[in-house]
Amino acid sequence: MKKTILMLSIAAFCFSCGGGEKGGDSKSAAGNPDIEKGLDLVGKSNCAGCHKIKETSVGPAFNLIGQKYENTEANINTLAEKVIKGGSGNWGQVPMAGHSEVSKEDAVLMVKYVLSLKDEK
Numbered sequence: 001m002k003k004t005i006l007m008l009s010i011a012a013f014c015f016s017c018g019g020g021e022k023g024g025d026s027k028s029a030a031g032n033p034d035i036e037k038g039l040d041l042v043g044k045s046n047c048a049g050c051h052k053i054k055e056t057s058v059g060p061a062f063n064l065i066g067q068k069y070e071n072t073e074a075n076i077n078t079l080a081e082k083v084i085k086g087g088s089g090n091w092g093q094v095p096m097a098g099h100s101e102v103s104k105e106d107a108v109l110m111v112k113y114v115l116s117l118k119d120e121k
């Protein structure tokens with residue numbers, strides 16, 4: 001008799017360990033104010049004319065840029081300068097036109113957004 005109760009409670013215990021696959025990762029781009037501002041700024045500028053998120057068009061796909069550059073302050077600064085001044089040679093011979101109307105601060109936010117897309121597939 002005692003044994004049956006023990007068996008039942010073991011069975012119940014094992015049943016309860018099966019199901020806990022919830023949670024997942026909570027750190028998505030949404031919720032990071034810098035990245036959200038960057039997305040907004042990219043949307044207002046002409047970036048999409050040459051860049052897509054996952055496909056190379058005139059310029060390299062944003063997810064590839066995110067994969068190429070580590071998300072460090074130095075890289076963010078260099079890329080922000082490039083967005084403002086334009087340039088070529090890192091992806092091919094097609095140059096990116098400069099965006100002299102974009103402030104350094106805004107360019108930094110845009111680059112943070114671009115680098116956040118590295119896991120887009």
Ligand code: HEC
Nearest residue numbers: 045046047050058059088089090091092094095096097110
């Ligand atoms: C006229 C087309 C064009 C427009 C508009 C454009 N890009 Fe680009 N972009 C390019 C090309 C081409 C490259 C590759 C340059 C190279 O090979 O170094 C590039 C490269 C980049 C890179 C990577 C730079 C590097 O050195 O690896 C970033 C970041 C970037 N663009 C962001 C932006 C943002 C943000 C905007 C909007 C403000 C924008 N681009 C608008 C064409 C464009």
